[in-house]
Amino acid sequence: MKAICKTQPGVGLAVRDVPEPSLGRREVLVRVTRSSICGTDLHIYQWDAWASSRLKPPLIIGHEFCGFVVAVGDEVEHVQVGEFVAAESHIVCGYCKPCQLGQAHVCLNTRILGVDVDGGFAPYAAIPAVNACKTDPALPPEVATVQEPLGNAVHTVAATDVRGATVLITGCGAIGLFSIAVAKALGAARVIATEVRPYRAELAMRMGADAVLNPTTDDVLGYVRRTTDGLGVDVALEMSGHPASIELITQAIRPGGEVSLLGLFSQQVALDLNALIFKGVEIHAIIGRRLFQTWEVMQNLLHSGRLDVRPAITHVLPWHEYEHAFELMASGQSGKIVLNWEV
Amino acid sequence: MKAICKTQPGVGLAVRDVPEPSLGRREVLVRVTRSSICGTDLHIYQWDAWASSRLKPPLIIGHEFCGFVVAVGDEVEHVQVGEFVAAESHIVCGYCKPCQLGQAHVCLNTRILGVDVDGGFAPYAAIPAVNACKTDPALPPEVATVQEPLGNAVHTVAATDVRGATVLITGCGAIGLFSIAVAKALGAARVIATEVRPYRAELAMRMGADAVLNPTTDDVLGYVRRTTDGLGVDVALEMSGHPASIELITQAIRPGGEVSLLGLFSQQVALDLNALIFKGVEIHAIIGRRLFQTWEVMQNLLHSGRLDVRPAITHVLPWHEYEHAFELMASGQSGKIVLNWEV
Amino acid sequence: MKAICKTQPGVGLAVRDVPEPSLGRREVLVRVTRSSICGTDLHIYQWDAWASSRLKPPLIIGHEFCGFVVAVGDEVEHVQVGEFVAAESHIVCGYCKPCQLGQAHVCLNTRILGVDVDGGFAPYAAIPAVNACKTDPALPPEVATVQEPLGNAVHTVAATDVRGATVLITGCGAIGLFSIAVAKALGAARVIATEVRPYRAELAMRMGADAVLNPTTDDVLGYVRRTTDGLGVDVALEMSGHPASIELITQAIRPGGEVSLLGLFSQQVALDLNALIFKGVEIHAIIGRRLFQTWEVMQNLLHSGRLDVRPAITHVLPWHEYEHAFELMASGQSGKIVLNWEV
């Protein structure tokens, strides 16, 4: 089969003919119908420091995908051939201390699809049955494939209490955009987003933000204060990986508020810890998704129609146009980009 | 001024000329614009066992009301004349152990407006400043007055985790009806309600229930099982005070689910505790509202438009038609009934 | 090998020669050094209604045991031959909704060692590797074997907030006795226990209870009120399965308090739900142990010496004296009874 691979160290990706994956006893074979591109995939494409230290080419990349189960291993009991599934990207061990404590999202032995083992930018993928999350076949496939990053958004929002809250979201990449709709679905009264790119600011409004400000030109802190009786926001979600956002949040969060940190930073960040201490703030450092509480909440919200993330999915391209997809991704003139494998 | 009073022990209420209330140093004087009728008021009207043991006539009744502040006591700092407020009905001491622990809703020294001290079925009411909850003047007055019982609904729902949940609500009196909309606003994926009266079942649909079943004629448990893969509901809210509802919930709740109990029962209830134990269920016995976390969440949801309870408010009558209002209330052919004092 | 078996429906148990267990790919073979007897084992012995509906003889019984791993299956990665382990008795599926939600203690497909599949009243037992909980080899073996029921105690206590609390424990069977020490280890300021049998009341004092009262002769409610400024206890743990205990707890719990229910009842129980509702009480229906958070907390407490349950372990008998052990158990003149397989 033809798959999108990291064939060797260095910039770029390539299509290669690879054998169809063999199936382990507790795995299922998925015929991939859609994949989607994550910022991590862009790092792999560009072969940055993280990618070069972590990946061992050759490798089929891609950790966001959905499709139909076409075969199941001998010991698989709960997944049937024909079922529609999306991949949870973290393969966890189940026996390390975090796993035992119900914190499998920080499993000590995590292997990530498309990073540590072959992934889903391919017509077929073999994944552990427990990672095959059954998905409502009525869900549009371009939504089904983005459940993995949408799960990050759900986890980030759900780590805080947004019920009736005013929520500040800094950064409107795909997960930031998703988070706007998630916060609203879980009871946020108001969402203020920040984003520097007009294209994504426009998407943020379509996702339901009550206001989208440009942190480089607008007085975000002034806006927050004017609209919160000077108090600050109840909840802030950092999704930009930009130090200025942390500084903004430090000032904009109200006493007793909550902050979730999802965006990764290119270096150490100087924090005014005293300001956070005097405010008695709770800070949640967020990685991945709760396995599998996050999936449960997310899928129920999607199925019920209470959560609609389609405005954030801006492009669906045939898989072989992946070079164009990565260019779009790098340009910032996109929300989520989906690759179609049924072409 | 003319007020609706319990003048003496026995059935019924009467309008009496009473002096305008005097104002304590930490009180505010409210010109009442709307009141609303609670089931408790009906018990007072009918002079049931609870009422006769608790009330000491003569008394101005009524604990749900809103209006404008027309005077403030010497020591009141944070409420101004002219502000629009709704009454929190529980006057708490602030120093008993529950108050000290942040559980003022079970204050040992609670006095209730319209039950233990004069209430708000009157043109003016003097209440502690801290019980005067500032309300968005843009909120329709018939909504502003029902915030007290709406707070019960918010507290009942918020005690559980409804994010992405299937929620069963047994009983669609006013608080049951409110809870449907509250559950949806806080992220419930689906709400199944039960109600015996067609009038209220219809209101339940208008409040956003996904299904409303008649527990005396429909196979509610069968419906729950069919629509939850046999598992049961994630959350159940008991709002009927009927033993059959508890039995239904015991069977319908899923393993690991949560139950909130709000409805009061006329006698002891036989429970299959083993069934609840084998399922590892959490049960929240609910009284009042969190002071004042519940108000904060509720008011933000109302202000944002994410919570709309108007379909449950079926009648607004001039205050002097209160006898008709109580008849309507007793008939069950009503949702929430509001009395207008600006006539 | 010779094992203690339920050979056929009816009262009693028998020693039978059975083959050594075969080992699954993800199982470990344990050479059992100690087992301990649970109330459930007594039900099986006596062949009560529950036992006759659930068990399918012939079966090796026993679900509390510890020992050394003597062989591991092909796919077992994290357990080595020679390690000392205790059995978690619940074999769970990992893919049902409760399992996915981190509530594996109410797994829909639970199979229990010694109840649904062969157990540990035998020299050898094959159990899933994930059920083999590594245990500090320095722990006395009679303590190691009781970790399963001790886990029930830890789960019951840990479901509540006992920090600085006055705790009422109704019933001092083994788990009640364990709970006294657990509550103290987790920060309870005071533990009041109730028990009808003098033998167990004495054990309760040795486990650290501040007071042990006989509910049939002492005025427990009066004592609670006198020692809590009339307020009631912060936390109550029901461990007797006796309806009178529920009634006591309903009256003795303070407003805003928490109740855990572990004891099983022989029939439906009439509850004054209104009393619990007016007090705004939280009720936790408890089953099993959190897999495996409870084990983690328990083992750390045991290892650190902060939790010592030895006074509750009253008898260690050679395994072949099991008839005597069951008689002792039925007599109530015992705490936990351990069977020694190294004789």
Next chain:
Amino acid sequence: MKAICKTQPGVGLAVRDVPEPSLGRREVLVRVTRSSICGTDLHIYQWDAWASSRLKPPLIIGHEFCGFVVAVGDEVEHVQVGEFVAAESHIVCGYCKPCQLGQAHVCLNTRILGVDVDGGFAPYAAIPAVNACKTDPALPPEVATVQEPLGNAVHTVAATDVRGATVLITGCGAIGLFSIAVAKALGAARVIATEVRPYRAELAMRMGADAVLNPTTDDVLGYVRRTTDGLGVDVALEMSGHPASIELITQAIRPGGEVSLLGLFSQQVALDLNALIFKGVEIHAIIGRRLFQTWEVMQNLLHSGRLDVRPAITHVLPWHEYEHAFELMASGQSGKIVLNWEV
């Protein structure tokens, strides 16, 4: 009366004759028996940047004290003359949003005794009745006076889940020392402390630390890893205000662990946020004490004898030796220093 005052801007304190305080309607007059010295008092003495920006001399300083109520205001209902009390130092408004949300510890209108209004380094102090926390008269007075800072320790520890946990405490000033005993009382399995001064390291051992390491000479991270199977500590409490401690904690905390930050920093701190994000850590920025949940837990633990902080109280001096006390405090050759006003 003679009181220890900040008479004017600049270094130092002075004893001044001041009038006895007048008593407000909701205040109580306390005859002070003991006071204790906080790091904040040292900042006031030394007149650092914070002190010079916040204090408005002349002022009686001191916010940690206990004593007997000798008079109560007209509206005080729940405190009687003769009762033994300790002061909660934060006077809160009760109506700002944090207060309404049960977060009075971050009240927007907080006034602090001895900082914003006259304090308790004096024979008499008038404080709001609600700030007079009733104290077991059997408690040694030198313990009674330190309840305020002990409350910080209880709040810091209680913000995390220490049940069965390995806890790292960086910095053994008074609150760090207290936290060792608090962590143990609330179920910590093991406490590892860091401290540079041998005097305080010795006190840390007496408070129950399992190990005390010098972060400038010992390999703390290596020790943590060796003693936690390489995993890291479950909980870390930062009590030093030193950037190196944050760096240590970032590396020493386990995936899924919790961090509380209490120590204040002299400047911004560079953090490796990615490391915390990859570990999915929860961070609690801590200020003050929960009003008054923390007092409840603390007093119950003290009363029961489960918490003993006497080893951390190293000096009790006559009040007029306050200059010596501040020298001792600055030297680091002390734990908590208490001033005796009954001399």
